[in-house]
Amino acid sequence: MWRHMTGAERILEVLLTRRSVSPRRLEQPGPNPDELDAIIRAGLRAPDHGGLHPWRVIEFRPQNREALAWCFEQEKLRRDPLASPTDLRRAREHATRPPLLLGFVVSPRERSKIPTREQWLSAGAALGNLLSAAHQLGYGAIVLSGERCFDETLARQVGVLPGEYLAGFISMGSIGEAPPQAREVLSQSVWSCWQGWQEEAGQPGRPEQPGQSILPSDRVRGS
Numbered sequence: 001m002w003r004h005m006t007g008a009e010r011i012l013e014v015l016l017t018r019r020s021v022s023p024r025r026l027e028q029p030g031p032n033p034d035e036l037d038a039i040i041r042a043g044l045r046a047p048d049h050g051g052l053h054p055w056r057v058i059e060f061r062p063q064n065r066e067a068l069a070w071c072f073e074q075e076k077l078r079r080d081p082l083a084s085p086t087d088l089r090r091a092r093e094h095a096t097r098p099p100l101l102l103g104f105v106v107s108p109r110e111r112s113k114i115p116t117r118e119q120w121l122s123a124g125a126a127l128g129n130l131l132s133a134a135h136q137l138g139y140g141a142i143v144l145s146g147e148r149c150f151d152e153t154l155a156r157q158v159g160v161l162p163g164e165y166l167a168g169f170i171s172m173g174s175i176g177e178a179p180p181q182a183r184e185v186l187s188q189s190v191w192s193c194w195q196g197w198q199e200e201a202g203q204p205g206r207p208e209q210p211g212q213s214i215l216p217s218d219r220v221r222g223s
C-alpha cells in the first residue's frame with residue numbers, strides 16, 4: 001500500500017496507519033504521566049458542540065489493579081455463576097495485564113441544549129483522538145467493552161455516576177508483538193455525492209422527490 005503513497009497520504013500517515021493492538025500484544029512501559037496528559041489533551045481537541053466535553057477517563061493505577069481484577073471476576077460470576085477457573089483468570093487478566101488502563105466514560109449533559117446524539121458523537125471523536133494520539137506517540141492501544149461495561153454494579157464500583165455510561169476500557173502500552181495487517185476498506189464504501197433533484201425535460205425538480213446520488217463506481221478521483 002505505501003509504495004504508492006501520495007503526498008497527502010504521507011502527511012496523514014499517523015491517522016492512516018492506526019491499528020488497534022490487543023492487550024496480549026502490549027508490554028511495559030505504557031505512556032508516562034506527561035504522555036498521558038498529552039493524550040487526554042488530544043481527546044479534548046475533538047469537535048465538541050457546545051464545548052461540553054461529555055466524556056471523561058478513569059485511570060486504574062497498578063496499586064489498584066488487584067481490586068479491579070476482583071471486580072471483574074465478580075462481574076463474570078454474576079453473569080455466569082458456573083464460570084470456569086480459566087474464565088475467571090481471563091476476566092482478572094483484563095484488569096491486570098494492560099500497562100496503562102483507562103475507563104472511558106460518556107457523560108452526556110442532560111440539561112444542555114446540545115442534542116444527546118451530538119454529545120455521543122463528540123465523545124466518540126474524543127475516543128478516536130485518544131487512540132490516534134497514543135499511536136502517534138508510538139504506543140499500541142485498543143478499546144474493549146465486552147459485557148462487563150453493561151453491568152451496573154461494576155460501573156458503580158469504578159465510580160461511574162448515574163446518567164453516565166461506561167463505554168469501554170482503553171488499554172495502552174508498548175507494542176511487544178505487531179498486530180496483523182489491517183483489512184483495507186475502500187473510501188468509496190462510505191462515499192456518495194448528492195446530485196440534487198433530477199429534472200424532467202422542461203420541469204424543474206420538486207423538493208419532495210428523492211435526491212439523486214452519484215454511485216461510488218462513477219467517482220472520479222480528484223474531481
Ligand SMILES: Cc1cc2nc3c(=O)[nH]c(=O)nc-3n(C[C@H](O)[C@H](O)[C@H](O)COP(=O)(O)O)c2cc1C
Nearest residue numbers: 018019020021127142143144145146147167168182
Ligand atoms: C466503544 C468500543 C468498544 C469496543 N469493544 C470491543 C469489544 O468488546 N471486543 C472487540 O473485539 N472489539 C471491540 N471494539 C473494537 C476494537 O476496539 C477495534 O476497533 C476493532 O477490533 C477494529 O480494529 P481497528 O481499530 O484496528 O480497526 C470496540 C470499539 C469501540 C469503539
